[in-house]
Amino acid sequence: MIVMENICKTYRVQRRSAGIKEACRSLFCRDYEYIHALDNVSFTIHDGEMIGYMGPNGAGKSSTIKILSGILVPDSGKCEIDGLTPWKNRVAHVSRIGVVFGQRSQLWWDIPVIDSFELLRDIYAVPEKRYRENLEELTELLQLSELLKTPTRQLSLGQRMRCEIAAALVHSPSLLFLDEPTIGLDAVSKLAVRDFIRRQNSEHGTTVILTTHDMQDIAAIARRVILIGKGRILLDGTLDDIRREGGADDLEKAAAGLYRKLEIS
Numbered sequence: 001m002i003v004m005e006n007i008c009k010t011y012r013v014q015r016r017s018a019g020i021k022e023a024c025r026s027l028f029c030r031d032y033e034y035i036h037a038l039d040n041v042s043f044t045i046h047d048g049e050m051i052g053y054m055g056p057n058g059a060g061k062s063s064t065i066k067i068l069s070g071i072l073v074p075d076s077g078k079c080e081i082d083g084l085t086p087w088k089n090r091v092a093h094v095s096r097i098g099v100v101f102g103q104r105s106q107l108w109w110d111i112p113v114i115d116s117f118e119l120l121r122d123i124y125a126v127p128e129k130r131y132r133e134n135l136e137e138l139t140e141l142l143q144l145s146e147l148l149k150t151p152t153r154q155l156s157l158g159q160r161m162r163c164e165i166a167a168a169l170v171h172s173p174s175l176l177f178l179d180e181p182t183i184g185l186d187a188v189s190k191l192a193v194r195d196f197i198r199r200q201n202s203e204h205g206t207t208v209i210l211t212t213h214d215m216q217d218i219a220a221i222a223r224r225v226i227l228i229g230k231g232r233i234l235l236d237g238t239l240d241d242i243r244r245e246g247g248a249d250d251l252e253k254a255a256a257g258l259y260r261k262l263e264i265s
Contacts, residue, residue: 002045002068002175002207007077009038009063009231037063038074039231047174050201050208052222054215054255056264060231061211065177068209069099081175095124098168099177105160106167107152113163114148117170124171131170138166141196158189165193169200176200178210182217194220215251229264 013033016026037060045051055061066072067079070086070093079086084093099106107116121131139145142162152160161181168176178197182190198221200206210221218225218239225242227235235241235258239251245261246254 001047001082002043003078003080004044004064004068005042005078007038007041007064007067007074007079008036009060009067009072009074011035011037036231038067040077041228041231041233043226043233043236045207045209047207048201048205050197050221050223051210052218052225053209053211053228054213054218054225055228056259059228059264061228062179064228065099065179065209065211069097069177070094095171096173097175097177098171098173099179100161100164100168100181101179105152105164107160107163109153110151112149112151113144113155116152116163116167117148120167120170126171130172134170134172138169141199142166142192157184158186161185161189161193165196172204173206175207176209178208178212180212181210182212182214190214190217197221215255219251227258229259229262234262234264 011034013035014026015031015033016023041060041064053061053064063072067074068081068086070090073087081093082096086093106120107113108119117135120126126134139148142165144162144166147155147159147163152163155163165181176197182193185193194217197208197210201208208221210217212218222239225235225237225239226233227242235245242251242258243249243254246256246258247261248254248257
């Protein structure tokens with residue numbers, strides 16, 4: 001179970017105007033702006049849930065995922081996942097989670113995909129028998145047999161994302177974070193990824209937290225939606241709640257209407 005209570009995270013960002021004069025001035029007198037990425041964020045997610053975590057750019061979605069995965073330390077608040085604090089118990093925590101960032105890779109760029117999988121097996125100390133079983137299942141379900149011997153840099157975006165998802169699951173995590181996993185994918189690849197995520201949840205009980213701007217991804221995967229805007233949780237409910245609050249049956253229009261209504265777009 002995931003419990004977040006009153007999590008806050010603020011970033012200090014340097015600002016300056018253009019030009020040589022301003023660049024020289026910034027050497028001696030710097031101006032900073034404080035960005036409140038998360039402001040008393042609280043929610044509870046139970047084992048086996050599939051959550052759509054949505055909001056406009058800069059709402060705080062990625063900061064939340066990074067805190068939940070132990071990458072970031074919040075300024076204040078409490079976060080526990082199955083009794084562990086992610087940034088304090090990192091070794092035990094990361095062995096139970098899988099993370100896919102749509103714009104970053106955990107695969108080594110210049111070596112075949114299978115070699116990356118082997119390295120991840122050693123990093124997570126996955127027993128050989130379980131690794132082979134997982135690899136066989138993932139290869140079949142994500143259609144990776146023709147890709148395993150190919151260097152990552154030679155894969156298309158859709159092929160790489162399928163391999164990224166497999167890499168995140170090779171150690172059988174109970175919790176899967178997906179941050180924009182279908183960004184840039186074609187329609188066929190998107191359908192394959194959505195189907196696989198649903199199957200992973202139904203067959204293995206994997207808890208899934210999905211952040212995306214693609215409302216079709218949300219509709220296909222999530223059973224519950226959490227809306228964040230300007231660092232605050234603004235809605236925690238279902239897709240029907242999004243439609244009702246946004247004033248439209250179409251999810252894209254409903255989300256846009258809700259963003260305008262809440263003044264977070």
